Amino acid sequence: MDIRALRTFVAVAEFGQFQAAADELGMSQQAVSKRIAALERHVGVGLLVRTPRGSRLSLDGQVFLPHAKKVLAAVAQAEQVVRPGKRLLRIDVLNRRICPAQAVYRFYRSHPEMDLDAVTLSAENAAQAARAVLDGTVDASFRALSPDQVPVGISAERLLDAPLELLVGPRHPLADAPWVSPADLAGHRIWIPGIRPGTEWAAFYQALSEAFGLSIDALGPNFGDEALMDALTDSASLATLVGSGDRYLWTQTHDLRRIPLRDPTPVYPHMLLFRSEDQHPVLTALRGYLRTAGPRPTLDVWVPGWVDR
Incomplete structure (x- = not known):
């Protein structure tokens, strides 16, 4: 699973808009859309529902979000412990x-x-x-x-x-x-x-x-x-x-x-x-x-x- 796609999904879920997530991540709205589409193909379900005002989580997306956050937290912790001066x-x-x-x-x-x-x-x-x-x-x-x-x-x-x-x-x-x-x-x-x-x-x-x-x-x-x-x-x-x-x-x-x-x-x-x-x-x-x-x-x-x- 692409960690960058997970990070993008969480950002869209938190901001409710693709453009706001793109601004936060320093990338284009088109790149955000591509990552979300690739993630949905990987898991086999739609995670976001597009609306005129932005996007909202689907039922599958609501179930998936806390697990995605846990994965990102574990990745961040793994990176932290091996940075110079941080590892025991x-x-x-x-x-x-x-x-x-x-x-x-x-x-x-x-x-x-x-x-x-x-x-x-x-x-x-x-x-x-x-x-x-x-x-x-x-x-x-x-x-x-x-x-x-x-x-x-x-x-x-x-x-x-x-x-x-x-x-x-x-x-x-x-x-x-x-x-x-x-x-x-x-x-x-x-x-x-x-x-x-x-x-x-x-x-x-x-x-x-x-x-x-x-x-x-x-x-x-x-x-x-x-x-x-x-x-x-x-x-x-x-x-x-x-x-x-x-x-x-x-x-x-x-x-x-x-x-x-x-x-x-x-x-x-x-x-x-x-x-x-x-x-x-x-x-x-x-x-x-x-x-x-x-x-x-x-x-x-x-x-x-x-x-x-």
Whole structure:
């Protein structure tokens, strides 16, 4: 069905005259007549009755008019939501507890007028997340990957370096240290449940292990963050690594300790993946915000060799 003909029909119904509708639509009376005739042929009934004073709706036209208005309203709404600045920006934040989600939340708190939605994809790795961005499933995704893995059509901007911290229970030998170096962790078991082979975080922790001679594993089932906190509390040897911007909650009885890593500070390099031609104003504002408001680790940092420094 021709949307222009529907719009013309509604205008004639509202003004009661072909010439008045033509003036409103910026077209000739003859063009209005042709559109109405084409619409009536399409639906198979007469919608308007011509009179000496103009036109009026037929019985079929009276039934048809509210439906025509609904169609035009739906078309207008569809056009509105995809206009620049009007469509909701969808951002994959990986996990709602970790640094990217917290950074996007702070951005929203400082720019509440901007419409966005933080989502978590089921993508297994950065390559699948990049494909989701290309396909338009999401507008952007926080991932860590090397420049040669960035597909054509995608830009990857390193906007969020998350310094790592050691998380231990109160009986761990390093529990009272003001800070530790990565080398100090050699010989201690670091348990990070949920590391999946083939993911960029698996590659990150593998590189970290090799660089500092660490024992990092994901052995055993992953029963969630609360079970991990329980295990750390009960153990005198177990530790894990978390980002400094990650948000974890535990009860006071756990008495867990977050200890900064220094000399050097390992950072997880979150890159924002987005379509290269994307000019969504909320995406532009988010990128500008992260450039100035993101955590600024010390100059003495460590990242894997496959990350641009």
